[in-house]
Amino acid sequence: MAYSEKVIDHYEHPRNVGALDKDDSGVGTGMVGAPACGDVMRLQIRVNGQGIIEDAKFKTYGCGSAIASSSLVTEWVKGKTLDEAMAIKNSQIAEELELPPVKIHCSVLAEDAIKAAVEDYRKKQGGAPVAAQPEMAGAQAAH
Amino acid sequence: MVDSCFRCGAELGAPPALCASCGAVQPFRADLSLYAVAGLPETYDLDVQTLRTQVLALQKGLHPDRFANAEPAARRYSLEWSTRLNEALAILRDPLRRADYLLQRQGVDALDERVKVADPELLMTQMTYRERLEDLAAARDLSGMEALRQEVDTAVTGVVQRLRGLLGVLPCVEPEAAGAALRELQFLDKLLGEIDRSEEHLQNA
Ligand code: FES
Ligand SMILES: [Zn+2]
Numbered sequence: 001m002a003y004s005e006k007v008i009d010h011y012e013h014p015r016n017v018g019a020l021d022k023d024d025s026g027v028g029t030g031m032v033g034a035p036a037c038g039d040v041m042r043l044q045i046r047v048n049g050q051g052i053i054e055d056a057k058f059k060t061y062g063c064g065s066a067i068a069s070s071s072l073v074t075e076w077v078k079g080k081t082l083d084e085a086m087a088i089k090n091s092q093i094a095e096e097l098e099l100p101p102v103k104i105h106c107s108v109l110a111e112d113a114i115k116a117a118v119e120d121y122r123k124k125q126g127g128a129p130v131a132a133q134p135e136m137a138g139a140q141a142a143h
Numbered sequence: 144m145v146d147s148c149f150r151c152g153a154e155l156g157a158p159p160a161l162c163a164s165c166g167a168v169q170p171f172r173a174d175l176s177l178y179a180v181a182g183l184p185e186t187y188d189l190d191v192q193t194l195r196t197q198v199l200a201l202q203k204g205l206h207p208d209r210f211a212n213a214e215p216a217a218r219r220y221s222l223e224w225s226t227r228l229n230e231a232l233a234i235l236r237d238p239l240r241r242a243d244y245l246l247q248r249q250g251v252d253a254l255d256e257r258v259k260v261a262d263p264e265l266l267m268t269q270m271t272y273r274e275r276l277e278d279l280a281a282a283r284d285l286s287g288m289e290a291l292r293q294e295v296d297t298a299v300t301g302v303v304q305r306l307r308g309l310l311g312v313l314p315c316v317e318p319e320a321a322g323a324a325l326r327e328l329q330f331l332d333k334l335l336g337e338i339d340r341s342e343e344h345l346q347n348a
Contacts, residue, residue, distance in 0.1 A: 031266040035326045036256035038333025040269045061273040061337070105256035112259065 003064055004098035010068035015075050018057040020044040028121025030113040036105050039063065041070055043113035045077060045085070047121055053077045053085060058113070065103040069093050069110035082118050157182040160224045161204050168210060171223035177231040177244065180224070187245055187310035191236050198232045238303045239332050242310060242325050249314040253322030254329055262323065269330045273337070280341045288345075292338050295331055302328045 003011070019042075022029045026047055033040045039062030046055040056074035060067045072093060077085045090104065090111040099107055146159040146169075153164035158180050160169055178185040181198050202225055210221040234240045246253055260266060272295065279287040302324050309321040 031263065031270055033260040033266050033269060033326075033330060034256065035254045035258045035260055035329055038329040038331075040266060040273060040330070042270055059270075059274070061270075061277075108256070 003068075006097050007064055007068040007099070010071040010097070011064040014058075014067055014071040016055075016057050016071065017059060019059060020046055020055065020057050025124055026121075028117040028119070028124065030116030030118075030120060032109050032112045032116055034062070034066075034105055034109050037062070039066055039106075039109070041066060041109050041113050043070055043073065043110070043117050045114075045117045045121060047082065051081055053080050053082070062109070063103070063106055065097070065099050065106035066109055068097050069099075069107040070113060072096060073110045073114050077114060082121070085114055086118050088114055158201070158224075160201065168205065168213075168217050168220045168224070170216075171220050171227070175227075176248065177227075177235055180227050181231045181235065183235075185245070185313060187242060187313070188307050189235065189241070194235055195232065198228050202228055238299075238306065239325070239328050242306050242321070242328070245310055245313060246315065246318060246321060246325065249318065251315075251318045251322055253318075253325045258322075258326070260326060265327055265330070269334065272334050276334070276337060276341060280345070283345055285342065285345055288338055288342055292335070295334055295338065299328065299331050299335070302331065 020027045020029075022044065024046070028045045028047065030043045031040070032043075039060075041058065041060040041062060043058045044056065045053045048054045056077050058070040058074050060070045069090075073088060076088060088111060090107040093099075093107040093110055094104055097107070146155040147153060148155055148162035148165060148167055149169060150167040151162060151165040153162055155162060155169065158175065159172065160180075161167070162169065172180075176185060181194060182201065183189065183194065183197060205221050205224045205228070207218065207222045207225060210218045213221075234244050243254055252258075272291070275291060276288070279291065305324045306321065306328070309315055309317055309324060315321045
């Protein structure tokens with residue numbers, strides 16, 4: 001399987017690998033797994049008082065595409081609002097990384113992980129989950 | 144329904160691949176399940192040794208070499224039967240693939256990539272296992288890895304036990320629960336593969 005240069009770059013120099021304190025009220029944690037291959041991913045965000053994501057970390061036990069997808073998403077979400085982060089689509093990830101169709105589930109994992117992280121953060125804030133905003137064009141130009 | 148030999152009309156056994164009377168290899172039957180091809184009843188709880196013995200015996204009789212000088216149709220049939228027998232052995236001997244096969248037969252694709260894993264506890268456990276393995280690898284701790292492997296083996300035994308119960312009567316009446324167990328097994332199976340890889344890596348370093 002030939003990986004694109006962008007995948008290799010993220011794979012060899014993953015951005016934002018690590019963990020944030022999951023018990024911190026300002027941190028949202030998303031954990032996801034791929035039944036098709038048995039791989040797992042954790043993606044975390046730290047949100048400031050203005051509702052902006054100021055830090056993101058990930059840990060992915062999976063293939064190169066999954067590592068690159070999660071690495072890319074942590075880069076994309078920094079500086080974004082929660083709704084903007086929620087609007088990220090796996091198709092954007094796959095396009096940016098030029099993933100072949102068989103590797104799509106790996107980018108789906110990253111989309112699911114950021115959504116799960118935002119949901120976890122919102123749940124911690126105790127508020128009723130904010131109604132999903134209509135898709136924002138902003139997320140497209142996200143890098 | 145009893146199949147009969149296309150050449151001499153004698154009754155065929157299970158699988159209906161070779162005629163015991165005239166020795167003719169029968170036209171391949173793509174409609175047969177992997178179990179039927181192996182001449183075994185369709186159960187999850189199967190004895191792998193019996194499966195292997197059975198398949199190897201059938202392979203012997205159907206080996207394409209035995210039909211090297213036969214008519215083209217017979218050569219093709221023997222190749223088709225033995226290819227399918229290989230597949231039956233590979234899939235049915237493995238508790239994971241066997242469960243997946245049986246669930247797929249009733250239209251349940253539990254490992255489909257579009258299925259979302261919604262069990263936070265399962266994900267947490269798997270994530271923790273992987274982190275432990277990573278730490279053990281970094282510390283070059285082979286005995287720690289062996290201990291981890293034993294723990295994971297025990298977990299696998301537990302899940303297979305659950306699958307035995309759930310797939311004891313077919314078709315399974317709790318496909319949701321069986322699917323969840325199958326997914327858990329998939330994560331554990333991948334983890335075992337990763338433990339193998341890490342150990343090899345350490346031993347070769
Ligand atoms: S193959 Fe498992 S995440 Fe890509
Ligand atoms: Zn016959």
